[in-house]
Amino acid sequence: MTSKTSKFTHTLRWKxxxxxxxxxxxxxxxxxxxxxxxDPIAELGRMFSGLLHPSLxxxxxxxxxxxxxxxxxxxxxxxxxxxxxxxxxIFHWKIIRILCALVRSVHELFWALIFLQIFGLHPLTGILAxxxxxxxxxxxxxxxxxxxxxxxAYDAIRHHSGFISAFFYSRIPxxxxxxxxxxxxxxxxxxxxSAVLGFVxxxxxxxxxxxxxxxxxxxxxxxxLILFYILIGGIRYWLKAKLIPLYIIISPFIIANDSVISFDxxxxxxxxxxxxxPIRNEESFSSLFNWLTELFLNEALPGIINTxxxxxxxxxxxxxxxxxxxxxISILFFNKLGRSLGHIFLVIMRSTPEYILTFILxxxxxxxxxxxxxALTLHNGAIIAHLMGRYSNDLKLRRDKTHxxxxxxxxxxxxxxxxxxxxxxxxxxxxxxxxxxxxILGIATLGFYIDSAIADIRPDKAMIxxxxxxxxxxxxxMLARYIRSxxxxxxxxxxx
Amino acid sequence: MLNLDxxxxxxxxxxxxxxxNLHIIAGQKMALVGHSGSxxxxxxxxxxxxxTLKYIKPALxxxxxxxxxxxxxxxxxxxGKLGEKPFWYNLINLIKPLTExxxxxxxxxxxxxxxxxxxxPVTQLSGGQKQRVAIARSIMHDGDILLADxxxxxLDESQSKLVMKLLNxxxxxxxxxxxxxxxxxxxxxxxxxxxxGKIVIDAPASSLNRQKLLKLYDE
Numbered sequence: 015m016t017s018k019t020s021k022f023t024h025t026l027r028w029k030x031x032x033x034x035x036x037x038x039x040x041x042x043x044x045x046x047x048x049x050x051x052x053d054p055i056a057e058l059g060r061m062f063s064g065l066l067h068p069s070l071x072x073x074x075x076x077x078x079x080x081x082x083x084x085x086x087x088x089x090x091x092x093x094x095x096x097x098x099x100x101x102x103x104i105f106h107w108k109i110i111r112i113l114c115a116l117v118r119s120v121h122e123l124f125w126a127l128i129f130l131q132i133f134g135l136h137p138l139t140g141i142l143a144x145x146x147x148x149x150x151x152x153x154x155x156x157x158x159x160x161x162x163x164x165x166x167a168y169d170a171i172r173h174h175s176g177f178i179s180a181f182f183y184s185r186i187p188x189x190x191x192x193x194x195x196x197x198x199x200x201x202x203x204x205x206x207x208s209a210v211l212g213f214v215x216x217x218x219x220x221x222x223x224x225x226x227x228x229x230x231x232x233x234x235x236x237x238x239l240i241l242f243y244i245l246i247g248g249i250r251y252w253l254k255a256k257l258i259p260l261y262i263i264i265s266p267f268i269i270a271n272d273s274v275i276s277f278d279x280x281x282x283x284x285x286x287x288x289x290x291x292p293i294r295n296e297e298s299f300s301s302l303f304n305w306l307t308e309l310f311l312n313e314a315l316p317g318i319i320n321t322x323x324x325x326x327x328x329x330x331x332x333x334x335x336x337x338x339x340x341x342x343i344s345i346l347f348f349n350k351l352g353r354s355l356g357h358i359f360l361v362i363m364r365s366t367p368e369y370i371l372t373f374i375l376x377x378x379x380x381x382x383x384x385x386x387x388x389a390l391t392l393h394n395g396a397i398i399a400h401l402m403g404r405y406s407n408d409l410k411l412r413r414d415k416t417h418x419x420x421x422x423x424x425x426x427x428x429x430x431x432x433x434x435x436x437x438x439x440x441x442x443x444x445x446x447x448x449x450x451x452x453x454i455l456g457i458a459t460l461g462f463y464i465d466s467a468i469a470d471i472r473p474d475k476a477m478i479x480x481x482x483x484x485x486x487x488x489x490x491x492m493l494a495r496y497i498r499s500x501x502x503x504x505x506x507x508x509x510x
Numbered sequence: 511m512l513n514l515d516x517x518x519x520x521x522x523x524x525x526x527x528x529x530x531n532l533h534i535i536a537g538q539k540m541a542l543v544g545h546s547g548s549x550x551x552x553x554x555x556x557x558x559x560x561x562t563l564k565y566i567k568p569a570l571x572x573x574x575x576x577x578x579x580x581x582x583x584x585x586x587x588x589x590g591k592l593g594e595k596p597f598w599y600n601l602i603n604l605i606k607p608l609t610e611x612x613x614x615x616x617x618x619x620x621x622x623x624x625x626x627x628x629x630x631p632v633t634q635l636s637g638g639q640k641q642r643v644a645i646a647r648s649i650m651h652d653g654d655i656l657l658a659d660x661x662x663x664x665l666d667e668s669q670s671k672l673v674m675k676l677l678n679x680x681x682x683x684x685x686x687x688x689x690x691x692x693x694x695x696x697x698x699x700x701x702x703x704x705x706x707g708k709i710v711i712d713a714p715a716s717s718l719n720r721q722k723l724l725k726l727y728d729e
Contacts, residue, residue, distance in 0.1 A: 022582070022607050022629045412576025413558055414567070414651075420592045420600055428580045 027435060027501055031333075038330035045323040046458075047387070050380025057378050064232025070241075072234050076222070080241060083218040085265035086137075087208035090144025091201050092262055097145070098152020105157035117150035119443075119487035121451045122207050123369075124464065124480050126214050131473050132283045134276070137269040140216045144207055148200065159192045160185065202249060206367045209242060213369065214454070217271075220370070227373060239366070246365045287473040294474075309475060313467075314482050317453070317460035321486065324383050324459060325446040328390035332445065333438050335395030336402060337427070343403035346411070346426060356403075363396030372452050381456040389452075390445055398437045405433055436503035443491040450483045460486075511536045511655070511683065512560055519552055519707075526552045527707045534685070536654070539678055541694035541715075542687045544704035545727050550687040553704065554659050557685060561655065567593075569651040569681070571658040575644040579633040583624065586632055586643050587615045590650030618646045621676060623669070637664040645673055655683040662693065671696075691723040 051057060070076045104110050126143035133139045167184035175183070186193075212220025219242055226234040286294060292302040341347035342356025368389045375385030406426055415425055453461025460483045467475035512534040519527040527549045534540070534557070542550045551573060561568050569590070570576075577586050585604060588611050592600055603611055607629075616628060622642040627635065632643055641664045648656055656677060662670035670690070674697040677684060688694045694701055695715050703711030703726050710726070711718070 022584070025580070025631070410574075412570065412572045412574075413555070414570040415576075416589070416592045419597045423601060423604055424581075424585070424589055424592060425578060428578045428585075431580065 027431060030497065030501060031435070034326070034333075035330055038326045041323045041326045045320075045327060045387075046382045047384045048380075048382045049384065050382060051378065054378045054380075060230070061232050061235075061374070061378070064234075065236045067233055068237035068240055069233040070237045072226075072231055074222075076238065076241065079212075079217070079219050079222045079238070080245065081268050082216075083205065083208045083212070084245070084261070085268040086140045086144060086211065086216065086218055087201065087204040088258075088261050088265045089141045089269070090208065091148055091197075091204040093141055093145030094148025094152050094200075094204075095197055097149035099156055101149065101153035102156035102160060105153055110153070114150040114153050115488055115491070116484055118147055118154070119447065119484040119491070120147065120480060121447050122147050122211065123214060123451050123454065124461075124483070126211050126216065127464065127468050127476070128473075128480070130215065131287065131468070132280050134273055134279070135215065135271065136273045136275050137266070137271060138275065140208070140211055140218075140269065143211060144204060148204065152197075152200070155196055156193065159189055159196065163189045163192075198253070201253070202246060205246060205249075206365065210367050210369045213373075217269075223370065223373075227377065239370075243362065243365060247361060283473065288477045290474045290478070291472075306478075309478060313463040313475070314460070314479060316458060317450075317463045317479065318482070318486060320383070320457070321446065321449050321453075321459040321483075324386055324390075324449045324452075324457070325442075325490075327383075328387050328394070328445050328449065329438070329442055331387060331391040332394040332398065332441065333434070335391050336398035336438070337434065339395060339399035340402035340406060341422065343400065344406045344426075346406060346409070346421060360396045360400050360403075363392050364400060366393065368393040368448050369451065369455070372455055372457075376455055383457055386449070386452045386455075386457045386459075390448060394441055394445055398434070398441065401437055402430055402434055406430055432501070432503055435501060436498060439494040439498050439503065442494045443487055446490050447487050450487075511566070512557070512564065514556070514560065517556065519549075519556055525707060527556065530556075530709055532702070532709065532712070534683070536683050538683055538700050539698045540685045540700045540702060541698040542685065542702050542704060543689070543691055543694050543711075543723060543726060546689070548704040548726075549707040550704055551659055552707075553702075554657050554685065554687050558657055561657075566655065567653060569648040569653045569656045571644050571648045571656070571661045573659040573663075575640050577632045577640060577643055577647075580631060582629045582631055583619060583627050583635070583643050583646075584612065584615050584629055587618060587646045587650050590647040590652075615646070615650065618649050619643075622646055622673065638666075638669070641665060642669075642673070645677070649676075649680050653681070655685070656681040657685050659687045660689065661686065662688075662690070691720060694723070695720065 101110055101114065105114070122143050125146055126139060129139040129142050133142075163185060165185065167188075168180055171184055172180040208216075209219040209223075212218035212222065213224050215221065219238060223235060223238050226232075226238065290302065290305060292298075292305045339356075339360065343353050343360060345353070348356060371389035371393055372386050375389055379385050406429075409426065409429055411425055415421060450460040450464075453459035453463065454465045456462065460479060464476050464479045464483070467473070467479060512532075514530050514532040514534075517527065517530040517532075518525065530553065532553075542553055544550055558568060558570065578589070584607055588603065591611070595603075599608075602608065612628070619625070619628060619642075622645060624639060624642055624646065627639065632640060635643065641661070645658075645661055648658070658677065661677070662673050665673060670693060674693060678697055684698075686694070686698065695718065698715050701711060701713060701715050701718055701723070702709055703723065705726055711723075
């Protein structure tokens with residue numbers, strides 16, 4: 015013991031932090047962080063001049079866009095919630111856990127790309143694209159909530175009242191607040207996801223944003239974004255428990271359109287489209303092997319490398335930004351006015367989906383990893399900063415504490431660093447999932463190759479690339495879990 | 511040094527201290543005694559507030575120690591001196607302990623029988639060891655006056671005496687809150703007895719004895 019403590023050694027957390035920092039530093043020269051537009055400042059100027067007079071007059075039907083966004087979110091989350099709850103009861107089955115992990119690891123936008131191939135623009139595409147990954151997430155988190163609850167009452171009455179009655183009488187009442195909090199939290203995520211699904215063609219906010227952006231109508235862009243902030247920011251005013259059934263009943267009528275599901279299409283998708291070309295053409299095994307090798311070397315590998323580079327850089331930047339920003343809403347560092355401004359800033363940053371942030375920054379700087387890295391950092395940094403700020407407000411410090419920077423580095427950071435790392439590692443997999451998705455916008459991550467394959471009508475290639483993305487995400491998730499347990503960090507689920 | 515003139519403190523409409531008249535004289539070692547809930551901690555808090563209003567920054571040993579569990583003993587003790595050094599110096603010392611403060615902190619913790627715990631994270635220490643780290647921090651802080659809220663509650667008798675003796679040497683003026691009347695009689699020269707938020711005894715220790723003080727603890 016003496017030899018161990020007579021010399022100063024840094025904690026494992028400190029060493030792991032440096033390891034990740036250095037890794038990101040090594041990644042940086044390999045990542046394409048160039049600015050490709052001729053005059054980024056002028057574009058920025060045009061963009062912000064739109065903020066001065068936001069206008070909806072060139073948007074066909076902004077109210078409809080809003081209603082579509084809400085309806086898809088409601089139905090998707092309701093579907094996910096129902097299926098997720100049922101799955102959570104059998105989540106101890108290994109096969110369910112593995113299936114859920116795989117479904118979860120594919121981003122909603124990729125699911126949308128898949129279902130667009132199967133169902134076209136039928137409303138089912140949007141509901142399933144949201145509902146499927148949400149169901150897998152709900153199953154996991156509900157199972158964790160149920161696992162952690164007190165089960166003594168349940169054990170006491172189970173034998174004479176049957177499984178279902180016992181469950182609803184003795185478990186649900188205690189667990190209800192937790193289930194409710196998490197579900198309403200996911201609904202907010204669902205609204206964001208639903209808006210973003212518009213970028214791949216669904217009739218939600220993203221569709222109109224995409225059009226307005228590409229036409230350079232920044233007054234419309236800002237008007238739509240402000241509408242979106244009001245929708246998210248005012249969620250507690252329009253989302254009342256009693257109204258939810260009503261919303262769910264109305265929603266199908268809002269998203270209904272006259273597209274019909276072609277069963278020929280569905281059949282062809284599963285029996286032909288996604289079968290690798292050499293198998294479909296009944297070519298030799300070696301040509302299948304060549305096909306796969308080519309796919310792997312030319313598309314998957316560069317995609318994986320770029321996804322990894324961008325993820326690691328964005329992860330470390332997210333951590334740094336979160337540590338710099340959390341004091342903005344902490345009672346230890348700012349007065350009430352300062353904190354209110356901090357709150358507004360963080361709310362805007364974290365309610366803007368990284369997909370939209372990237373889209374905006376891409377217009378300013380042109381296609382490279384720079385806009386993506388920055389968007390991921392701003393969005394995820396604001397989420398973690400918000401959680402850390404709240405956490406720091408609950409700290410009990412001694413009366414004769416110091417203030418300012420000394421307080422920050424000596425009293426606050428050491429106390430919250432474990433929690434901070436837990437949140438950051440939790441978001442590692444989320445950042446990677448988002449990084450892959452941002453490829454759809456033209457950054458050479460896996461999403462770029464998936465989107466290209468779909469555009470070339472090569473669903474067979476797209477499916478393999480999506481599977482590779484999913485496996486990559488599962489691996490990072492497992493690694494993050496391992497590191498968290500090694501550092502004995504614990505956290506609860508946070509919005510993705 | 512400080513005068514309290516019929517001071518009162520109430521929490522949520524419930525009176526915690528009433529009609530406190532207290533004259534703090536520099537150089538005295540005072541003990542606040544009384545059963546738990548009699549208002550000792552509230553009075554210490556009030557004194558802390560009043561002293562800081564007069565720009566006196568007392569050293570403080572809080573009842574719950576107020577340590578940063580993830581930092582080493584060295585860094586927790588060093589924290590007593592944060593205000594005296596520039597920020598960059600503090601930052602470097604946080605990342606790589608510097609010789610000068612290491613020597614100083616080692617001296618202090620050795621005098622508190624915390625030898626070879628210097629770089630151990632506080633989270634791995636026992637309750638009594640944690641309490642002595644909080645005491646070491648107050649010694650590092652130094653200053654004209656010490657406010658110590660039950661500073662030896664987790665220590666055994668011999669350690670308690672060692673610590674009280676050390677604190678008496680280090681600080682010119684001290685206000686202890688103590689539930690152990692024997693320690694109060696042995697180490698203090700003025701004793702304040704509190705009961706239901708009121709001062710019922712304010713006398714030199716030499717004029718009091720164990721029996722008189724124990725009456726405070728009768729319900």
